[in-house]
Amino acid sequence: xxxxxxxxxxxxxxxxxxxxxxxxxxxxxxxxxxxxxxxxxxxxxxxxxxxxxxxxxxxxxxxxxxxxxxxxxxxxxxxxxxxxxxxxxxxxxxxxxxxxxxxxxxxxxxxxxxxxxxxxxxxxxxxxxxxxxxxxxxxxxxxxxxxxxxxxxxxxxxxxxxxxxxxxxxxxxxxxxxxxxxxxxxxxxxxxxxxxxxxxxxxxxxxxxxxxxxxxxxxxxxxxxxxxxxxxxxxxxxxxxxxxxxxxxxxxxxxxxxxxxxxxxxxxxxxxxxxxxxxxxxxxxxxxxxxxxxxxxxxxxxxxxxxxxxxxxxxxxxxxxxxxxxxxxxxxxxxxxxxxxxxxxxxxxxxxxxxxxxxxxxxxxxxxxxxx
Numbered sequence: 001x002x003x004x005x006x007x008x009x010x011x012x013x014x015x016x017x018x019x020x021x022x023x024x025x026x027x028x029x030x031x032x033x034x035x036x037x038x039x040x041x042x043x044x045x046x047x048x049x050x051x052x053x054x055x056x057x058x059x060x061x062x063x064x065x066x067x068x069x070x071x072x073x074x075x076x077x078x079x080x081x082x083x084x085x086x087x088x089x090x091x092x093x094x095x096x097x098x099x100x101x102x103x104x105x106x107x108x109x110x111x112x113x114x115x116x117x118x119x120x121x122x123x124x125x126x127x128x129x130x131x132x133x134x135x136x137x138x139x140x141x142x143x144x145x146x147x148x149x150x151x152x153x154x155x156x157x158x159x160x161x162x163x164x165x166x167x168x169x170x171x172x173x174x175x176x177x178x179x180x181x182x183x184x185x186x187x188x189x190x191x192x193x194x195x196x197x198x199x200x201x202x203x204x205x206x207x208x209x210x211x212x213x214x215x216x217x218x219x220x221x222x223x224x225x226x227x228x229x230x231x232x233x234x235x236x237x238x239x240x241x242x243x244x245x246x247x248x249x250x251x252x253x254x255x256x257x258x259x260x261x262x263x264x265x266x267x268x269x270x271x272x273x274x275x276x277x278x279x280x281x282x283x284x285x286x287x288x289x290x291x292x293x294x295x296x297x298x299x300x301x302x303x304x305x306x307x308x309x310x311x312x313x314x315x316x317x318x319x320x321x322x323x324x325x326x327x328x329x330x331x332x333x334x335x336x337x338x339x340x341x342x343x344x345x346x347x348x349x350x351x352x353x354x355x356x357x358x359x360x361x362x363x364x365x366x367x368x369x370x371x372x
């Protein structure tokens with residue numbers, strides 16, 4: 001739906017959605033055994049199915065049986081103005097939700113907090129959850145303004161100095177990308193059983209809404225980690241399971257979404273529990289960035305169409321830090337699990353993607369351009 005307000009202002013509201021079928025999903029655990037829904041043993045002679053083939057280790061199967069869904073509403077506003085020098089402002093807001101079982105075509109991970117493999121290949125729908133690039137709220141805006149200095153100073157000052165000033169900028173803001181908590185130690189232990197996929201850390205109870213995740217989780221202080229530590233440090237240097245932990249202690253999983261709580265005699269000797277974390281239940285930090293540019297355009301004397309522009313561009317002009325994902329491996333030490341160690345890279349910058357994905361500083365660039 002589009003609506004014009006006069007000749008200079010327009011508003012559009014649109015719904016966009018799609019349903020994907022026959023999407024790629026990898027199963028690196030085709031020959032796994034002894035865990036979850038995999039066969040209990042390797043094949044003997046003669047083989048009694050189902051069993052794992054002892055002649056092979058890891059076997060990957062490619063299927064096109066995954067699905068995805070996306071629903072989104074996008075509101076876009078544009079305003080052109082001739083007064084005050086003239087310019088244009090454009091802003092858009094998106095409210096959306098994307099679900100799938102294997103993001104990014106089931107081939108490459110989109111974020112550092114994700115996996116391209118479904119947890120249980122025999123229950124692909126069990127990995128159905130927010131896509132790795134699911135952003136609930138997103139705002140993008142841009143503006144260009146021809147600064148009317150000549151009007152402001154009236155007759156004072158020369159045209160060469162007062163005319164041709166232009167400011168512009170962009171703004172990006174969105175909610176955080178989702179991520180899953182994995183037990184990497186258990187994943188490593190299961191390699192000997194030909195299991196090379198992802199194991200979701202099993203919650204100790206039903207998971208509620210995800211807690212805060214932002215600058216409070218950034219190292220080195222990290223007073224508010226995104227996820228509570230798995231263990232507590234005692235005065236004598238030993239550790240005990242944290243009663244406030246969200247997940248079972250590492251390697252206490254007995255299957256997909258099942259495991260044992262800590263007990264009096266050990267971290268895995270308590271009651272059996274069965275709770276599903278779900279894929280991409282948690283959210284990383286939100287993102288905000290704004291750029292700004294100022295340029296002076298001067299017409300070259302003696303020419304009709306040649307214009308020289310000199311100015312400065314400020315990338316991340318507010319020098320706002322944008323934090324990356326927290327450490328989402330439950331088997332990592334308590335000093336790192338749930339804490340953030342890097343910054344996200346901005347979508348725009350002087351060096352583009354060459355800066356690397358672990359920094360977001362303010363950068364200033366001198367810009368000279370010649371239009372003819």
